Each structure stands twice: as C-alpha cells, then as structure tokens.
Amino acid sequence: MPRLAIIGGTGIYDPSMLNGLKEHKVVTEYGEIDVITGHCCGEDIVFMNRHGKGHALPPHRVNYRGNIMALKNLGVERILATAAVGSLNPEMGPGSFVLCDQFMDFTKSRPQTFYEDGQKGVVHIDMTEPYCAELRNTIYEAACSEDIPVIQGGTYVCTEGPRFETPAEIRMYRQLGGDLVGMTGVPEVVLAREAEICYATVAVVTNYAAGIAREPLTHAEVLVAMRESSERFRKLILAFVKR
Numbered sequence: 001m002p003r004l005a006i007i008g009g010t011g012i013y014d015p016s017m018l019n020g021l022k023e024h025k026v027v028t029e030y031g032e033i034d035v036i037t038g039h040c041c042g043e044d045i046v047f048m049n050r051h052g053k054g055h056a057l058p059p060h061r062v063n064y065r066g067n068i069m070a071l072k073n074l075g076v077e078r079i080l081a082t083a084a085v086g087s088l089n090p091e092m093g094p095g096s097f098v099l100c101d102q103f104m105d106f107t108k109s110r111p112q113t114f115y116e117d118g119q120k121g122v123v124h125i126d127m128t129e130p131y132c133a134e135l136r137n138t139i140y141e142a143a144c145s146e147d148i149p150v151i152q153g154g155t156y157v158c159t160e161g162p163r164f165e166t167p168a169e170i171r172m173y174r175q176l177g178g179d180l181v182g183m184t185g186v187p188e189v190v191l192a193r194e195a196e197i198c199y200a201t202v203a204v205v206t207n208y209a210a211g212i213a214r215e216p217l218t219h220a221e222v223l224v225a226m227r228e229s230s231e232r233f234r235k236l237i238l239a240f241v242k243r
C-alpha cells in the first residue's frame with residue numbers, strides 16, 4: 001500500500017521521477033479519480049494530478065473531496081502537495097519554494113467538508129496547525145541536504161479564481177498578513193485533515209501578484225515559470241523520498 005502521495009498542481013504533471021508507473025481509477029463516493037502509482041527509493045508512491053487528466057478542471061471545479069478520498073482509500077498517510085502561487089511578499093520572489101504553515105480562505109463555492117449534512121456526525125476539526133509540522137520539517141531537511149533553498153513558513157491566501165486578483169485585493173491580502181496567493185490550497189488542506197492524512201504544501205512562486213508585478217498576469221507566464229523551477233523541484237522530491 002502506498003503511504004506517500006504527491007499531488008501535482010499546475011505545471012507539475014510529470015511523475016517520471018517514479019519507476020514502474022501504472023495508471024488506475026479509484027472509485028469514491030465523490031466520483032472516479034485517476035491516479036498513477038509507482039515507486040522510488042523502495043517506497044510505493046501515488047501521483048495525482050489535482051486538476052485531473054490533461055489539467056481539465058479549473059480550480060473551482062477540482063474534485064477536492066474525490067481526490068482526498070481516493071488517496072485515503074489507497075491507504076495514503078502523507079501528502080506532499082505542490083502549488084503554483086503568486087507572491088505578496090518581497091522576501092518570497094519568483095522561483096522561491098515556500099513551505100506553507102497557515103492559510104486564509106477566500107473561496108466561495110466549494111464543498112469544504114466530508115461531513116456535509118451531519119449524517120456522519122457534526123464535526124469541527126482543529127486548524128491551529130493546518131499543515132503537518134513534522135512533514136514540513138522533513139521536506140525542509142531534505143531540501144537543506146541538497147542545498148535547495150526553501151522558505152520555512154508562509155501564509156497562503158486561497159482565492160476562488162479562476163480569474164487572477166485585482167491589485168486592491170492583493171493589497172488587502174497583504175495587509176491581512178498573506179504572503180502567497182493561489183486558487184487550490186483550500187479545501188484540499190482541510191479535507192486532508194478531516195481524512196487524518198498528514199499534509200504539507202510546497203508552494204512554488206511563479207510571479208509577483210497583481211499590482212506588485214508591473215505587467216498583467218497570464219496563465220502562460222505561470223506555466224513558463226513552473227517549467228523553470230521543475231528540475232529543482234524534482235530534485236527536492238527525490239531528496240525527500242530518499243529520507
């Protein structure tokens with residue numbers, strides 16, 4: 001049974017760091033989910049494209065519950081999630097890797113819980129430490145061992161998308177204490193906690209956020225920036241899996 005999963009976000013679609021790749025469909029009560037299994041350094045690993053095959057689903061339509069339930073059903077105990085983000089913080093420039101330690105949720109239309117209608121009980125999970133500190137530390141140590149700079153801690157602001165933000169929104173998020181902005185971190189992190197799976201996010205900064213960047217943002221620019229970071233990212237994953 002695979003104990004580790006990697007959720008590939010925008011620009012991280014390539015599981016070729018794993019050997020013996022096999023595609024599977026996992027049936028969940030939230031729908032069928034495609035995953036790829038493989039192994040690396042003696043460990044069985046699941047790779048999941050957050051946005052589905054071919055990046056078909058926009059952030060507000062990602063099947064977050066199906067994705068996390070599929071990983072739970074496969075026996076996954078730890079998830080390393082990746083996320084392309086814009087930066088609000090001058091100390092987290094494009095190309096930075098950041099291990100998120102807090103989030104703020106500005107999403108609007110997404111199912112946020114496995115405990116929707118109270119039939120499985122009324123559940124309020126604790127979010128004091130939303131990302132797994134132990135997993136974060138292990139990733140951090142792996143990065144240090146390979147001299148890959150990683151920033152330990154950052155507040156991720158999740159917006160609904162699929163549009164990018166206005167400069168006024170970005171100013172507000174910054175005043176509230178946000179460091180990074182993305183569209184997919186919530187409810188994934190919440191559902192992982194409900195499913196009792198350790199979860200950490202490595203955010204890859206692709207751009208300064210709207211109004212901080214001088215030019216208007218494009219998705220193509222995000223993809224190009226992710227491609228530029230992908231080799232370093234692959235090294236980080238390998239260093240982490242070896243631990």
Ligand code: HPA
Binds near residue numbers: 085086165217222
């Ligand atoms: N905003 C929201 N999501 C993003 C951004 C951004 O600037 N960059 C990459 N994902």
